[in-house]
Amino acid sequence: MQFSVIIPIYNLEGYIEKCIDSVLNQSFHDYEIILVNDGSTDTSKKICQNYVSENIILINKENGGLSDARNIGIKNSSGDYLLFLDGDDFWSEKNFLEELNKIINDDAPDLIVFPLSYYYNSNNIKFNCFNINYDKTLNFSRDFQFLVNHGIYTPSACNKCIKRNLLDSYELYFPIGRLSEDIQWCGRLLEYVNDYYIYNKVCYMYRQNRVGSITHRVSEKNILHILGSIDEGISTESKVSDDLKLRNLELYFSYSFIELIPYVNPYLDNKIIVSLLSKYKYLIKYGFSFNDKKKKIISITVSLFGFYVSSVCLNFLVRIYRIFNK
Structure with missing residues (x-):
């Protein structure tokens, strides 16, 4: 078959x-x-x-x-x-x-x-x-x-x-x-x-926009799980001997890491989230090469203003977008 x-x-x-x-x-x-x-x-x-x-x-x-x-x-x-x-x-x-x-x-x-x-x-x-x-x-x-x-x-x-x-x-x-x-x-x-x-x-x-869909919500739990996946995924680097595959692994996980940044601001009192954001902030560098304008803008914003200011501004823009696209 x-x-x-x-x-x-x-x-x-x-x-x-x-x-x-x-x-x-x-x-x-x-x-x-x-x-x-x-x-x-x-x-x-x-x-x-x-x-x-x-x-x-x-x-x-x-x-x-x-x-x-x-x-x-x-x-x-x-x-x-x-x-x-x-x-x-x-x-x-x-x-x-x-x-x-x-x-x-x-x-x-x-x-x-x-x-x-x-x-x-x-x-x-x-x-x-x-x-x-x-x-x-x-x-x-x-x-x-x-x-x-x-x-x-x-x-x-x-x-x-x-x-x-x-x-x-x-x-x-x-x-x-x-x-x-x-x-x-x-x-x-x-x-x-x-x-x-x-x-x-x-x-x-x-x-898109199905009521009850787990992909339509970005909760604290969701952010923790995504950061946990990135943490576990990159930790496998110690098992990979090929330099090209190591670089590819970081590039791949940077995609999800950068996507998270506009949504993390309400949860920055969570010590685990803050710790993992700090641990993998170096992944931002990969965003400059993305063809996706959104991810490129996020990467530039974080590089210029840091996580906290960037997350506040980007989260505000996300909320405005949702209001006008209901």
Whole structure:
């Protein structure tokens, strides 16, 4: 079997049918769907039961979080390549798997990355493609700086198609009990992926502003977990002997570190947060090379005015933006 599509589900009764149907409508059919119902209390389980068939597996479990659900999906998968599709998102193109299959047959890369488009509603979609002009199999470590600087390799599991034996061989599972679990997982992939391919077409619709979505909130707990992922990820440097991979690891984690800064101001009385911000403030230097204007501005602001003043000003701008974009 070529693909295993892992779909974690928790209380998504209003979204899960569109998600599953977007896979079933694919023109390529050599795949299995693994639905992992993570203790839903709405009708999600009943909806999923109606889909169970020869190539659609439903696993019901007690609530353990997104990481646990994905890990169970990985362990029960049989496809040569894995894709992660969140239960409130969907694929927009019917030939998506067919085109991924062609890439695999031609080049068999360890990793295929593709863009996420931002879906607010059917009349408001921010279609997204990478600002590049090539699509061939390339060396991952050598090109990593370009991939991060141009927003191609980001901390998301959902925009990646990955060889299953790579995850099995190195036990690349998601960290249990941690929010923003993709940050650490994608950081670990960096150590083991050798070659990659960029599929640069609109394909994945990433739903925005869903009520109850954990990605729509930036809480003190969320900030602690992100900083914890950065701390654990960079601490693995002592195990990495390749200088290029060490630099790439820091560059990768700087992406999430810089994104946090506009949101930390309300929590600067937390000693752990302050300690970790101080410990990794040197990551700011990587932001100057990012193609993302927002991250570049944040990096310049912190360099000129320091963490405290910058976090106050940037947090104010975030709140103003939210008021005018409700």
